[in-house]
Amino acid sequence: MDLESIPGVGEKTARALAELDDPERALRTGDVATIASAPGIPQGRAARIARGAIRREHDDPGGFLATDRAREIYRDLLGLFADRTVTDYAAQRLETFYPSPRRSRIEEVREFAREALERNPDDEILEALRGVEPLESPGDVRVRERCLATTDAERYSEAREAIPELSVEVVEDAQGLAELARGYSTVIAIDESFAGVTVEGDVRVRADALEEPAEIVPERPLAFFARNRDPIAAAVAVHRTAGMETDCDLDALEDALSRLEADGTVAGDDELDRLAIAVDDLDAAVGTAESVANDHLREAIREEDVTIEGSDLLSLVERGAGIDSLLSRELADEYAAAVEAAREHLIEALSLDQGEAEVARRIFGDEPTFPVEREDEPLSRLREELTAAKERRAGRLKRDLAADLADQRGAVRQLVRDALELDVELAVARFADDFGCTMPAFGWDRDDESDTAPPHAGFEIEGGRSPLLDEPRSAIDPVDYDVSGVTLLSGVNSGGKTSTLDLVASVVVLAHMGLPVPADRVRLRRFDALHYHAKTQGTLDAGAFESTVREFATLAERGAGSLVLVDELESITEPGASAKIIAGILEALDENGATAVFVSHLAGEIRETAGFDVAVDGIEAVGLVDGDLEVNRSPVKDHLARSTPELIVEKLATEAGEGVAANGGTVPGDGPPQFYDRLLEKFE
Structure with a gap:
């Protein structure tokens, strides 16, 4: 389809429409929502563009409404239909309906209208429709902890176009990959030449990355479904309530949506929740564990009777020893108990597993000190391990959920479109019910299917x-x-x-x-x-x-x-x-x-x-x-x-005649009957 041949579509608008996945389908079906998703095209203009495309398809010259009053009638009627819509989309979609002299266009809408009249505008369906709206395509998805790597400039351009959510870096060799791995959590090499290369860090070789973007950037489908979660859920409710057919597995779709947070993260996974809490609460839990140890040790020291002979005290002083040595010698058991209490508190507070617990235990050393203090190196290691485990878990869950949803994206778009179109159909059904409507018969509905009518047929x-x-x-x-x-x-x-x-x-x-x-x-x-x-x-x-x-x-x-x-x-x-x-x-x-x-x-x-x-x-x-x-x-x-004056004169003549009959003469104030009779003669 030559987009610029559509009335009202210039070069700039044609370029915007060309960015749609299937502009011809959208224009042919009057899909205002899809047309309005093109850059710089609001819904009102989308309806006018759709109407122009329909006219072009049916070779409709336009101008059926030839006068201002005819156009007023049309706008008033369209307003009555719009009053019976629930969604803004349906009100705009009605703008694509217009009176046409072309039989093909009239018949096309008549088929739609006949199906619409079969619909039942149930209150439950109308209520479900209130949450349905056209889907949005989030264009602001950026993933900063992951990147693509290639050695080829042409491959670089393809990668930027196919997966704009990730940074694309050009490297010369495996050393370049290693340098990238120090700045990114994950590096995905998209050249086959990197197969078998061993590099420190999370570096993956995926030559098919550009063909499988949902696996590389699960955030893409997840962002789409997260942004549109409510209207999709409403469309599911509409289909269930109205008993509409769909290619979507509604149960699976609802289950997947229930696992998706509004920000595109995965919900409902206990292990991911545990890891996320552990990372967030790590410093606070370590601080509390220190307090537990110190409180325990302080109480032990307060209750312990420690006797130090002079020679022992002199020996400690001569060696420059302090309280640590005293703890080691006199309160070793109490210190060990205090440290163990701190370790157990930390492990329990963060719900650490066995491997994580081993690292956590080393945060509080065995060498007695007072106050008890954390060891930075094992604390950093535990933080890194928890963070890496959380990211691995989140990544796997995102990929799994994205795989469940990505294949349904097309079907979901149709699911929502069908729900929105149902609102248009119900507006027609409600109008027909409110005003006692029927489908008209045209002159071509004769037995001979002639598309002509006698010259004076009306x-x-x-x-x-x-x-x-x-x-x-x-x-x-x-x-x-x-x-x-x-x-x-x-x-x-x-x-x-x-x-x-x-x-x-x-x-x-x-x-x-x-x-x-x-x-x-x-x-x-x-x-x-x-x-x-x-x-x-x-x-x-x-x-x-x-x-x-x-x-x-x-x-x-x-x-x-x-x-x-x-x-x-x-x-x-x-x-x-x-x-x-x-x-x-x-x-x-x-x-x-x-x-x-x-x-x-x-x-x-x-x-x-x-x-x-x-x-x-x-x-x-x-x-x-x-x-x-x-x-x-x-x-x-x-x-x-007869005119209104004639009726009034006739009424006066009748009343005057009745007055004469009743009173045997002229009734004062009523006038003579002959006067009214004379006036009536003038109307003959």
């Missing part, structure tokens, strides 16, 4: 409820409406004309996104674009009026296959002129095969002016109840709806 909606109304679903009256070709929609003020247009627009946008629509049944043609012109606020000035007419001129010329929704275009200028202009627009749209619904209070005038038999539908108000309109929300076909 849409058929049964039991539609606009999701954009700020009302609970139960409070919204269902709407049935079908349109083929060009239609005028009449109706009373506040009768639901604009809501009907919003419903139609919502159904068409969602259908062309490949998603379920809020209705009991929907059938429609595949439209090339949606032009939705909202109601204009006030009469336009000459410049704005001219711009609006130009826009409709272009639409009339190129709008074949479009759906055109217009709300009270007559407000752009004087009513008489508006009727003529709208009639002309409708004639042009009819000629080029567009589907259109124009809401207008001038439907009668427009119908009379138009040069073809334009259809007029009406949202009928059946009366006034306590001053409020009682409306049949489903437009009545071929019916010019």
Whole structure:
């Protein structure tokens, strides 16, 4: 795939995307998380890049949402889906769904949506999803006590690229290895020529080191799993709760994660814990052991009656002997007991094994002294042995754990991706459940699988409820409406004309996104674009009026296959002129095969002016109840709806007539019935 051919992707972005393991898969599937892991690409931009890649794949020219109001409808609908997501990823992933005129793209998403509708948005699953987030690749892993060594400059470059976590050193011979071993705990020679070389220190020859990086740097997979331990654990919980299939051995994965600390070290090993504590507590334990010995010896001296004859004292003084000699001669047993107590305390405090205990015993010598003092050389040796044993143990545990986890890294990435994608599916399922949605049928769903529809085929909606109304679903009256070709929609003020247009627009946008629509049944043609012109606020000035007419001129010329929704275009200028202009627009749209619904209070005038038999539908108000309109929300076909003023005059005429019948004459303040009858005649 030529990355720069994707809309919105330049040379710099293409280079960043090329660093991904499989950029084509990520772009093809709309994997926003993976795209966003490329250097310098935030999630919002990742969604736009994915959308561009999808458009390119389906040869989608874009521009389906041809007007500001159409784009508002789309954004509002997308917001309703996003409100039903748990993760930030899912909300961004929804941005890759857009209305398209291409059948291949619509069908692709329809397949996804059908599977999504089978999902059960269980509360337990939603709760588990709260901990899932895209995985991070830690780039800050550095291991300083280990290095790679080579004699070859080309091999040096390969090593730096393959294992950036370690320093790579160039040496000339075995002597160079020996010098490195004095500065590093472990040196790994990656040249075959070093095989059989014996060098003091921990020097290993691994010619395959670059092919087995997890064995050389177990910190790499461990850092990845440690950084992402919580979202991985959450993804495991999601899979278990939802009963999702995975290539991961979830039990083994959970066991491995339980042995991993947040800093990438291995947890849960008693021997490593013992060695770590011994190294950390060594100085404190030795100090305490000294106190034990000295306290023991001090008490013995305090209780011991020592008698020294003059000649003996003189002999000690002449030889320059001091208290040590006196201890050796008079308190040898007590000193030995004190030292033994110190040794036993040290061994027990640090839980030393037999070999370590032998070294520890030499820290307190047999030669009597007071106060009892440690020997530095055996103390340093014990420290070195404990530290080396700890590092060997930690290294082996890291390698073992890394081996358990490294092979699962790819499967774990898929595990988390599937959990995040489940959130997207559940958002669709929740939207469909909340708004009573169904999958729409397109014109190509005919028996002959034709991808064309008759020139004037439009849409058929049964039991539609606009999701954009700020009302609970139960409070919204269902709407049935079908349109083929060009239609005028009449109706009373506040009768639901604009809501009907919003419903139609919502159904068409969602259908062309490949998603379920809020209705009991929907059938429609595949439209090339949606032009939705909202109601204009006030009469336009000459410049704005001219711009609006130009826009409709272009639409009339190129709008074949479009759906055109217009709300009270007559407000752009004087009513008489508006009727003529709208009639002309409708004639042009009819000629080029567009589907259109124009809401207008001038439907009668427009119908009379138009040069073809334009259809007029009406949202009928059946009366006034306590001053409020009682409306049949489903437009009545071929019916010019009565206006609100007509209904009010009819109500007044009826009440006046009833008053005359009841009182035998005109009721003061109500007016004569003949006046209202005359007004009603004007509406005929």
